[in-house]
Amino acid sequence: MGAGGLRVAYGGCSKCGISTGLQVGVPEAVMLTYDEFEDLGGETKFERRPGVAAVETVGAELVSMVAAIRAETFVPVVWGDSGAPEAVSMSTSQYRELRGDDEPPAGTIDDPTRRVYATEPLPDSRSMTLDEFAEMMGPETQQILDEIRSEDDTSR
Numbered sequence: 524m525g526a527g528g529l530r531v532a533y534g535g536c537s538k539c540g541i542s543t544g545l546q547v548g549v550p551e552a553v554m555l556t557y558d559e560f561e562d563l564g565g566e567t568k569f570e571r572r573p574g575v576a577a578v579e580t581v582g583a584e585l586v587s588m589v590a591a592i593r594a595e596t597f598v599p600v601v602w603g604d605s606g607a608p609e610a611v612s613m614s615t616s617q618y619r620e621l622r623g624d625d626e627p628p629a630g631t632i633d634d635p636t637r638r639v640y641a642t643e644p645l646p647d648s649r650s651m652t653l654d655e656f657a658e659m660m661g662p663e664t665q666q667i668l669d670e671i672r673s674e675d676d677t678s679r
Contacts, residue, residue: 557608
């Protein structure tokens with residue numbers, strides 16, 4: 524797997540990059556929660572390994588998984604304990620596709636777990652009141668906002 528071996532950086536986030544040491548500091552795979560995979564439509568966007576792999580299976584097959592990632596033939600693997608989906612392993616390019624990100628600029632380390640997005644308001648942006656937002660979201664949101672306000676009034 525290269526001189527550096529396998530390194531996983533996980534700081535309690537919902538995803539982390541995995542670098543196998545082929546290129547120091549450049550992740551080749553991403554582990555993310557199954558919830559994020561499902562929320563981003565991963566089940567419909569990707570063919571994946573059938574079923575839920577056991578954690579021990581993932582550990583035993585890690586070398587072949589890394590080889591498949593490098594060969595660009597890897598299919599995402601859903602894994603967890605007791606057959607319950609908990610996490611997904613996929614390549615960085617698959618994760619970028621899952622999120623709908625553009626390809627990174629040339630010369631940029633491709634680490635989609637550390638990607639920073641522009642959050643500045645657009646030139647035609649304007650602030651909105653909570654009431655305007657609720658109106659835009661529809662009657663159910665307006666009702667929820669009214670209920671919250673009623674609760675606040677009765678708690679005083």
